[in-house]
Amino acid sequence: MGAPTSAAKAISPFQKLNDRLAGIAPGAAPVNLGLGEPQHPIPSFVGPVIAANLDLFGRYPAIRGTDAFRSTVAAWLDRRYGLAASPIDPETMVLPLNGSREGLFFAALGARERFGARERATGIERPVVLLPNPFYQAYAAGAEAAGLEIVLLDAGPETRFMPDLGLVAPEILARTVALYVASPTNPQGGVARLADWTALIQAARRHDFMIFADECYSEIYRSVPPPGVLEAAAAIGAGFANILTFHSLSKRSNLPGLRAGFVAGDPAFIAAWTRLRNMAAPQVPGPIQAVAVAAYGDEAHVAENRALYNAKFALAREMLGAEEPEGGFFLWLNVGDGEEAAVRLWREAGVRTIPGAYLCLPSAGGDNPGRPYLRVAMVQDIETTTEALRRMARVLG
Ligand SMILES: Cc1ncc(COP(=O)(O)O)c(C=O)c1O
16 A cells, blocks of 8 residues: 555546447437436525525625635534534634535645645655545546645555555655545445544644545435544544545535535634635635525435435345445446446446546556446436436346
């Protein structure tokens, strides 16, 4: 674990899939289980809230967001993760994001800047970002833009896909500016336990790097709410230094097109990063922030959403024998050769899925850990999903 990667660059898995399927006609009316774009109904309050705040489209939004946005988010985090004893300060620990993707990308630039003094003092040539493999492509894009070396970490089912930093060479940890880690993980649906978060936080503080915890699937779980990185930090009791958590309404509230999310955590990082964001990052429009205030104040639509996913995972168990993941909305199926299966599903059944290899980089030895797998996004309505699963059962045998 922890060996530098090959020089391969991450490419959007959707682009790769388009290229691979080009010229192949679908064997039936297409069903898209490739893109992780929730197709459940959007909450009924979205339209009225935008209408009531329409005038805010006439103003440039501030990068720090509205007071209402930050205090609503801080209160939601305190409730969700039991932070009453060390609450989130809405003034210094929260920023709105135009969806979590841009925040995850920009965070790498902030981490590189944060590392700058140490880089100059120690003459370290190539600072490192640690990524579990597979990973969400925006992490690699951020690392690339910030000129960081990507080091891939093995993280298998035995650790719920969480990396063990005890296995990473000290020479690499000394150069590390940040670790990206998701929980629930995309694509496997693994969920970090509090002890996993605690170990990662302790390592990050020992070596003074940032943890970028991608918790955008935190509300999509089968029965037990995933513990969060802030919860683990609160239990340690030394504040939120070295930690940022990224959240989004895209999955929680079926609003991928709204582009609303937030980041919370380390106030020193947020203060420095705000300088950069103020000049370059996309702001979140006022009416969109108003929707977010309504969405983080309502759990009923989120519970309904979870119930829909749970019903579809029950169907997948029945029809494909697939095990439900603990969190998230993907099936991660071992089919022997994910790319071959994806092409066959498209050609013979019109079902679009993503080969696992497209979500990974080859490790130092040249192996691609995603090769045997197929990612299936369970994002369509029940009827469409049932039809797609029927076709998949036929093709995959
Ligand atoms: C693991 C992971 N992180 C972040 C995102 C970004 O989501 P958004 O920018 O819509 O919040 C996605 C989207 O699919 C994702 O799968």
